[in-house]
Amino acid sequence: DARVTQTPRHKVTEMGQEVTMRCQPILGHNTVFWYRQTMMQGLELLAYFRNRAPLDDSGMPKDRFSAEMPDATLATLKIQPSEPRDSAVYFCASGPSDFPTGIQYFGAGTRLSVL
Amino acid sequence: AQSVTQPDIHITVSEGASLELRCNYSYGATPYLFWYVQSPGQGLQLLLKYFSGDTLVQGIKGFEAEFKRSQSSFNLRKPSVHWSDAAEYFCAVGHSGGGADGLTFGKGTHLIIQP
Numbered sequence: 001d002a003r004v005t006q007t008p009r010h011k012v013t014e015m016g017q018e019v020t021m022r023c024q025p026i027l028g029h030n031t032v033f034w035y036r037q038t039m040m041q042g043l044e045l046l047a048y049f050r051n052r053a054p055l056d057d058s059g060m061p062k063d064r065f066s067a068e069m070p071d072a073t074l075a076t077l078k079i080q081p082s083e084p085r086d087s088a089v090y091f092c093a094s095g096p097s098d099f100p101t102g103i104q105y106f107g108a109g110t111r112l113s114v115l
Numbered sequence: 116a117q118s119v120t121q122p123d124i125h126i127t128v129s130e131g132a133s134l135e136l137r138c139n140y141s142y143g144a145t146p147y148l149f150w151y152v153q154s155p156g157q158g159l160q161l162l163l164k165y166f167s168g169d170t171l172v173q174g175i176k177g178f179e180a181e182f183k184r185s186q187s188s189f190n191l192r193k194p195s196v197h198w199s200d201a202a203e204y205f206c207a208v209g210h211s212g213g214g215a216d217g218l219t220f221g222k223g224t225h226l227i228i229q230p
Binding site: 003018033042043044045048050055056091093100103105106107108109 | 117149151156157158160161164172203210215216217218219220221223
């Protein structure tokens, strides 16, 4: 059963530390999304890639967040330095290439707590 | 810009009773609409989608939804709920028509099932 895999599932860190979250998309999917879920804002799109190229990262705070896809099987989201307001659940989703239907499959998320 | 409104933050339904979760969207063209379900500590699972054609769409787990363009609505229904349906439900609309460029989610409706 193909699924999106995210690691770690939980991360507790102190303010100012670097945080790296990883995502393995479903094999063959060419689009990868990063979403953030908070109680106040709900689910927000942070960034997405197609064929490993970044298409839109307008949802990310540029000064501290960065997203990359070093290869087709790995996407990363980094926060440096982390702040308490970054505490949230971060979801990765991947989708096949059949634009525009764009069905997305979500990972289980990384729950980040910044103290 | 597109937006999604889920008017009900919480809904409580007795087991075996019928269910309707409301969703209203704002989008300038023909929307691509989705309903996702999130169980505690899990990622989002796609219940159903509307792209075109028949305005009544069937999904998994006995759910259905009806697209009403005149009301800008895409309400989710189930004739008889089970205790396992207790979860958070999210309505979403695709960016630029489809979902291939990301989704805008509503704030979610928390479904509670009474025995």
